[in-house]
Amino acid sequence: MNKNKKLNNIIEALSQHESGAAVEVLERVGTNCTDDEVRRLTARALVNRNTQDSLSVVILKNGKGINDLSTNVAMGTINELLALKDKSEALKVLENVQDSDCDEAIKETARSVKALMAFS
């Protein structure tokens, strides 16, 4: 089995894992990886997990998910958020961003994504 397939399967397994610790593993190892492809896969896995914890990582954290420096990773995460069947959790997190004391850039990005989700 090649490396990419292994990576994909491990990240997918962490996305479907019952334990909440899986989110921490994805955040600690996946989102901090220097490889754009690994970060993109991790962000997708966190979005597909569709919980408050996992969505907070990709929406609220600076330099991760929709706030990633790589346009490819950021746009990929936004696309995954827009493709969610149940967007209620994501909308809750996006609304919480406005009330939080995080960076203005993060709030701006969250506002844009929320507007896109309203249209989709």
Next chain:
Amino acid sequence: MEIKSISQRIFRTSSPKTEQNSCQTNPFGVNFKGNMITADVFDKPEKSTISFGQKAQEILTRKMTMSAVLAPMSQSISRRLNSIMSFGRRLGENTAEAWRSANKIEIPFHQMANLMQNLSDGRTYSVSNLKNIDTGELENMLTAAIA
């Protein structure tokens, strides 16, 4: 001389024959080479009239007829059996040759090891299997896979 006979002589016309149909009363009458075969021909002779010599002759004739009929049949059967046997022999030879060829095939050890490794990885790294592994171990596996 009559006028009629004179004209017959001049024009050589044959006198009209009065045809006698002998089988008018026999509906099964058959004409064979000009002879009329009547139903009497088909009548079997009385058993009592056949002598011992005639019986023996009849049996001999029957035997010869049967042997004449059976000989070609036995020949055709034996020919078919021979073809079936030769087909079986050829099949056996081909199978043996295929087995010998299969034995000659050599799989290098590293190729076999790679194949076994891939099969093992396929089972180990399947999502359904990985989901049941502890997150700590998964973290190690993810770190190893990235490196």
